[in-house]
Amino acid sequence: MRTHTLTQLQRIFFGLALAFITLINNNCTNRSTSGESDLDIVILNGRVIDPESGLDAVRNIGISEGKIHKLTTKVISGKTMIDATGLVVSPGFIDIHQHGQDAENYRYKVMDGVTTVLELEMGTSDVDRWYSERESKAIINHGVSVGHVPLRIDLMDDPGGFAPLADAAYREATVEEIEHLKQAIEHGLDRGGIGVGFGLMYTPAASHWEILEMFRAAAKYNAPCYVHIRYAGLKEPNSCIAALGEVITASAVSGAPLHVVHVTSIGFSQTPMMLQMIAEAKLRGLDVTVECYPYPATQTLIESAIYDGDWRGSWGIDYSDLQWIETGERLTERTFNEYRKRGGMVIAHSIPEEIVKSTISNPDVIIASDGMLSEGKGHPRGVGSFARLLGKYVREEKIISLNEGIKKITLMPAQRLEKIAPVFKNKGRICVGADADITIFDSERIIDQATYEEPALYSRGIHYVLVNGVVVVKEGVLVENVYPGKGVRGEVRE
Numbered sequence: 001m002r003t004h005t006l007t008q009l010q011r012i013f014f015g016l017a018l019a020f021i022t023l024i025n026n027n028c029t030n031r032s033t034s035g036e037s038d039l040d041i042v043i044l045n046g047r048v049i050d051p052e053s054g055l056d057a058v059r060n061i062g063i064s065e066g067k068i069h070k071l072t073t074k075v076i077s078g079k080t081m082i083d084a085t086g087l088v089v090s091p092g093f094i095d096i097h098q099h100g101q102d103a104e105n106y107r108y109k110v111m112d113g114v115t116t117v118l119e120l121e122m123g124t125s126d127v128d129r130w131y132s133e134r135e136s137k138a139i140i141n142h143g144v145s146v147g148h149v150p151l152r153i154d155l156m157d158d159p160g161g162f163a164p165l166a167d168a169a170y171r172e173a174t175v176e177e178i179e180h181l182k183q184a185i186e187h188g189l190d191r192g193g194i195g196v197g198f199g200l201m202y203t204p205a206a207s208h209w210e211i212l213e214m215f216r217a218a219a220k221y222n223a224p225c226y227v228h229i230r231y232a233g234l235k236e237p238n239s240c241i242a243a244l245g246e247v248i249t250a251s252a253v254s255g256a257p258l259h260v261v262h263v264t265s266i267g268f269s270q271t272p273m274m275l276q277m278i279a280e281a282k283l284r285g286l287d288v289t290v291e292c293y294p295y296p297a298t299q300t301l302i303e304s305a306i307y308d309g310d311w312r313g314s315w316g317i318d319y320s321d322l323q324w325i326e327t328g329e330r331l332t333e334r335t336f337n338e339y340r341k342r343g344g345m346v347i348a349h350s351i352p353e354e355i356v357k358s359t360i361s362n363p364d365v366i367i368a369s370d371g372m373l374s375e376g377k378g379h380p381r382g383v384g385s386f387a388r389l390l391g392k393y394v395r396e397e398k399i400i401s402l403n404e405g406i407k408k409i410t411l412m413p414a415q416r417l418e419k420i421a422p423v424f425k426n427k428g429r430i431c432v433g434a435d436a437d438i439t440i441f442d443s444e445r446i447i448d449q450a451t452y453e454e455p456a457l458y459s460r461g462i463h464y465v466l467v468n469g470v471v472v473v474k475e476g477v478l479v480e481n482v483y484p485g486k487g488v489r490g491e492v493r494e
């Protein structure tokens with residue numbers, strides 16, 4: 001009897017100990033510790049914010065071999081010491097929507113506090129080539145999806161680049177072509193593509209059945225579908241509500257997770273209705289996420305299918321709301337038609353500021369940039385999205401708290417991606433075992449400087465950025481000739 005009682009007590013003790021270990025190990029994998037003398041970098045006295053555990057306190061961090069090895073109140077030392085007194089130490093920001101994927105864009109991203117940039121909406125037709133082109137040449141972690149748009153461009157021999165201009169936009173696919181696209185998506189996922197990208201507004205001839213077939217291919221891998229949906233704006237029958245209905249249906253029918261990109265530049269004043277539909281779909285058990293960028297203006301190619309038809313009526317804007325990126329001028333009917341023939345990037349001031357604010361404050365919404373800069377020209381979102389969120393919307397306008405703001409650009413994107421790419425279980429968090437992707441900033445001074453007229457201006461208030469334990473921004477200045485960025489991909493199966 002007595003022996004039995006002891007055994008039970010022992011069981012309870014070991015059970016509790018195991019539960020505690022499980023609790024503290026939650027989600028951060030590859031844990032290990034090393035002696036203090038081995039530490040490569042130590043970050044002292046920073047206000048460490050970890051959105052997963054809720055930690056918001058002064059701590060010291062020890063880093064070695066690209067990982068966080070210590071998180072402690074004790075004084076520790078290492079080969080390089082960073083004094084973060086008075087500064088916030090955050091997980092490095094993860095940009096789940098970034099088109100510009102070259103050295104120029106990467107510089108602006110790290111200066112905005114970003115440590116991982118992902119091209120998921122458009123993606124690529126060749127996952128292996130995309131990663132190999134960037135191997136050992138990137139300052140920042142990078143990743144890509146396999147993309148329905150580039151696959152259609154390749155298959156139909158379309159002359160377009162970023163967006164299709166001929167058959168890939170305007171010709172219906174045959175049964176054989178749909179089968180080919182399906183297999184190509186599966187091949188891209190076998191090669192570690194992080195989900196499947198869609199730009200349905202750029203491919204108006206892609207039928208609802210074609211899209212459903214692509215979702216079915218994604219579902220075999222439980223791969224998220226990142227979608228720029230088919231219609232924007234208010235006008236029925238081709239409204240944003242109908243377009244969102246299409247992809248929620250495709251997700252429900254196929255079982256593939258759904259991520260709706262840049263919701264405010266699709267929904268405009270109807271964004272709250274879209275967010276309501278997404279929340280309700282989640283309540284019914286669907287895996288749906290959503291993102292927006294923190295600006296009241298869009299950007300895309302003026303010659304693309306997006307500017308076909310009655311965009312003025314659908315979006316509730318006029319020619320004068322368009323701004324030509326090359327010169328900064330506002331357009332007229334005449335210049336619109338002229339530039340549409342010539343081609344190039346145009347900004348549309350089309351999103352009400354109250355909608356930007358209410359969308360940022362929605363707890364379901366991830367913040368991403370949709371950034372793309374070319375020779376210093378482009379929408380400022382590619383340069384300043386993250387500093388703008390934390391400076392303008394957190395500090396100045398108090399739309400959300402600092403901790404909520406950090407969560408939207410670290411933990412939430414990591415959680416969206418960790419099923420398709422388990423490497424994200426070690427990102428977006430500050431804990432022992434996490435990748436040492438870390439952003440150290442002054443929460444009283446962080447702000448974007450990029451404007452529509454002059455986008456190529458680095459954000460302010462970012463003091464240090466570490467990518468895989470390598471300092472890439474030091475005392476607010478970009479470090480040259482370091483390439484610690486890794487290609488982040490899903491499981492490679494063949």
Ligand SMILES: [Zn+2]
Pocket residue numbers: 121199228261262
């Ligand atoms: Zn888009």
